[in-house]
Amino acid sequence: MALILLDLDGTLIDSEVGITTSMVHAMRSVGVEQPSQERMRSWIGPPLHTSFAELLGEDEDRIDLAVHHYRERFDAVGWSEHAVYPGIEQLIVNLAGRGNRLAIVTSKVAAQARRIVDHLPFGQSFEAVFAPTPEARTCGKAELVASALSTLGRSARDAVMIGDRCFDMNGARANGVRAIGVLWGFGSSNELLEAGADHIVADPRGLEECLAVCLHGQQDTDLKV
Secondary structure (H helix, E strand, C coil), X not given: CCEEEECXXXXXXXXXXXXXXXXXXHHHHCCCCCCCHHHHHHCCXXXXXXXXXXXXXXXXXXXXXXXXXXXXXXXXXXXXXXXXCCCHHHHHHHHHHCCCEEEEECCCCHHHHHHXXXXXXXXXXXXXXXXXXXCCXXXXXXXXXXXXXXXXXXXXXHEEEEECCHHHHHHHHHCCCXXXXXXXXXXXXXXXXXXXXXXXXXXXXXXXXXXXHHHHCCCCCCCCC
């Protein structure tokens, strides 16, 4: 059985509204002018402390306060402001039905991530959620992927990581795991290629076909775009 690791934001769910609105709330709370929507979109993926440091510099106390206000709003309402991407539910049902082991690997705080996953119509398909604790300021995808492999007892050759940002690709590459980038999220083809994606897919159907090749060798097709 293969281990399929999936990012959450930008891969399974479109969470832009909940995340960016909570970012605006956080910035206002610490007296910073609202960043552009494009800039906030680029912050979806890495840890909050990393993103907020772009505006707040090395002021750790102010960064901590911004993160606190972000989580305050996100915990109250932001977590529910998302939509499942079209085709994702059937994809997950199909992958689980073939006996694959599925797990979430996300930079979102663990409690928030589990809450979202538990409310997804296909949430029961995931064996585990790997995410940082609130105290972990800059826990990266490399550490989380390594934890997933260790905890679930799988080798890198039996696993694949799927995500929409360079952080997902970097986390996979750091652990010798195959990396598949998706284009319906918050990253770009160039970003994913530069981060070392083994394959890039444009839609969930293409992802399912790509996984059939990577995991089972059912076709002889170059799926990298």
